[in-house]
Amino acid sequence: MNEMRSSPDRALPVTPFGSLISRRILIPSERTNLVAIDKYFLVQLLGAHVSRIRFDEGWYFWKYPDIMKAVEDGKVDTARDHYIADGYYEHRMPYQITVDEGWYLHQYPDVSAAVQRTEFESAQMHFETAGFREGRDPYAGFSLEYGEPQYA
Incomplete structure (x- = not known):
């Protein structure tokens, strides 16, 4: 197995671009400007950025009890x-994000219709169960908030 893929916790070496391609860590498209990227390499690249996102541990445990159990079990x-x-990368929310109901329903007519059909109780419920994962914004100008930088 390629040593760069063996562990997402290892420090990222400085590697020539050609080496990343020859090792198939990066796979450039021949027809577009898109590049496929090895997941562990991507996690390493984004790690410092993701670690700056505001994080509410109590809320995260409440929302995701599987993670509380994983921590309790030492996993x-x-x-x-x-x-x-x-x-x-699993599309989990790092803290409670409050939806602007009016804006969200206006912005996403399909959600408005689903709420009217009672498929979802509210715009907030849609966002928490599907919208965040789908990349829908909960309000105009949304961006995940930064907290204090925390590096592993």
Whole structure:
């Protein structure tokens, strides 16, 4: 197995671009400007950025009891560690995000219709169960908030 892929916790070596391609860590498209990237390499690249996102451990445990159990069982050190290494990429929310109901329903007519059909109780419920994962914004100008930088 390629040593860069063996562990997401290892420091990222400085490697020539051609080496990343020859090792198939990066796979450039021949027809577009898109590049496929090895997941562990991506996690390493984004790690410092993701670690700056505001994180509410109590809320995360409440929302994701599987993570509380994983921490209790020693499968992961902390909820924050889980979020940085996996939760962000699993589309888990790092803290409670409040939806602007009127804006959300206006912005997403399909959600408005689903709420009217009682498929979802509210815009907030849609966002928490599907919208966040789908990349829908909960309000105009949304961005995950930064907290204090925390590096593993």
